[in-house]
Amino acid sequence: MWTFSGNADRQIMPATALYTVSRYLVNGQLINGQTSLFVGSWFCKYGKTSGTRCGYVDSINFHPPSPPYPAGMYDFILANTQIPAIGGDSGGPSYQLSKAVGITSGCTTTDPLGCDAWPRAGYWNKAFITKIGNALSGTGYGLY
Helix, strand or coil, X not given: CEEEECCEEEECCCCCCCCCXXXXXXXXXXXXXXXXXXXXXXXXXXXXXXXXXXXEEEEEEECCCCCCCCCCCCCEEEECCCCCCCCCCCCCEEEECCEEEEEEEEEEXXXXXXXXXXXXXXXXXXXXXXXXXXXXXXXXXXXX
């Protein structure tokens, strides 16, 4: 089931006999647990559009400017500019070594054209990530 409300979306995929759950990323990386990050942590994310990108954590208490999330209720991990999120990356895994850290939820950018394409020269784009605890409890949001 996919629902859309304002600038946020959710997707619930039923686990049936038609699906096989995999603990491996596209690059063959085994994910065998979860962990939390701190500012300055090195981690990677995989997105359908941008592929695998790695960089550092800028913030672990990021509040996206839009849509207006209640402060303190939905804190996200903000990546640095080495880890952009492009339209189509939402829902992709973020991980540190073999541990899951969250799910790509959207991006913040200085490019007035938004996050649907690579940022143009002179602009930046940073992914924000739903923290693993929130992702597992179903309190995450995606912006595209």
